[in-house]
Amino acid sequence: MDTDVRRYLDDLVAVARTVLGENLVGAYAAGSVGLDAYQSGRSDIDVALLCADPVPEAAKRALVAGLRHEALPCPARGLELVTYRRAVAASGTPEPGFEVELNTGARMPFRATYAPTDRPVADGHFWYALDRSILHQHGYPLLGSPAAEVFADVSPADLRRLLVDALTWWLALPTPPGDEPAAGAEDAVLGACRSLVRFRYGRWLAKTDAGLRLVAEGDEATPVIERSIAARLGGAPPSGPQARAFQQRVLDEIRAG
Known part of the structure; x- marks a missing residue:
C-alpha cells in the first residue's frame, strides 16, 4: 500500500476512535485500495466504518468535522467514507442503511449526508449495497474482524x-x-x-x-x-x-x- 495512503488511513482511524469511542468496532478500506488497484493521482480512498450502535447526531457531525479534507488532508482525489451499524452490515440488505456519509477532497465536491432519507434518489441508492458486496469479498481491515465476517453479501x-x-x-x-x-x-x-x-x-x-x-x-x-x-x-x-x-x-x- 502507498505510504501516504497508509499514514492517512491510520490517522483517519485515530480520528474516528476519538469521536466514536467504543462504538467504533471496525474500519475497512474498500474500493481501489481494497481491490489492490489504487492509482495515485486518479483513485479515491474509500473507507467503511462499522459501529455497534446508532451514531448520535452530534457524533455524526463531529466525525464529518474531523475527517473533512480541511481538517485531515486526503492524499488522493478525495475520501468517500460511509459509516454503518454492525447489524446493517451483517444483514445483506439492498437498502443504503448508512449512518453518515462523507465525500471530501481537494478534487471532489464536498458532501455530508446524515441519513439515507437525505440522499437524493437521483444520485442513486444502489451504491451502498454494491460497495458492501465488494467489502464482503475484498475489504481491507484497518480495525476489527475480517471484512467477510462482518459484511454480508446481497442475494x-x-x-x-x-x-x-x-x-x-x-x-x-x-x-x-x-x-x-x-x-x-x-x-x-x-x-x-x-x-x-x-x-x-x-x-x-x-x-x-x-x-x-x-x-x-x-x-x-x-x-x-x-x-x-x-x-x-x-x-x-x-x-x-x-x-x-x-x-x-x-x-x-x-x-x-
Whole structure:
C-alpha cells in the first residue's frame, strides 16, 4: 500500500476512535485500495466504518468535522467514507442503511449526508449495497474482524437489480455525441466490465482487471475495452457513443438474467 495512503488511513482511524469511542468496532478500506488497484493521482480512498450502535447526531457531525479534507488532508482525489451499524452490515440488505456519509477532497465536491432519507434518489441508492458486496469479498481491515465476517453479501436477485439500477443510472448521464474521445468514458466502460464479470462469475475485480478478463475471453468490444484501459495510463478514452453502446449491451445481458 502507498505510504501516504497508509499514514492517512491510520490517522483517519485515530480520528474516528476519538469521536466514536467504543462504538467504533471496525474500519475497512474498500474500493481501489481494497481491490489492490489504487492509482495515485486518479483513485479515491474509500473507507467503511462499522459501529455497534446508532451514531448520535452530534457524533455524526463531529466525525464529518474531523475527517473533512480541511481538517485531515486526503492524499488522493478525495475520501468517500460511509459509516454503518454492525447489524446493517451483517444483514445483506439492498437498502443504503448508512449512518453518515462523507465525500471530501481537494478534487471532489464536498458532501455530508446524515441519513439515507437525505440522499437524493437521483444520485442513486444502489451504491451502498454494491460497495458492501465488494467489502464482503475484498475489504481491507484497518480495525476489527475480517471484512467477510462482518459484511454480508446481497442475494443474487438483489445483486441483479442493483446492477441494473447502476447501469441505468450511468446511461442516463449526458454523453457527448460524435466520435471524439470523451472524458470519463473509460470509467463508464470499465465499470460496466466490472459489473459484467461480477454477474457472470460471482467475483468482484478491479475495473482494469475486469476489462482484461473480458479481453482474454475475446469479447466483441475488445477494442473499446483496450482503449479504456490505455486511457487510465494517459491515452485517449473511447467516444461517448462507444461507451454507451457497451454499457447498454451489458445492461441487456444482466437484465435478461
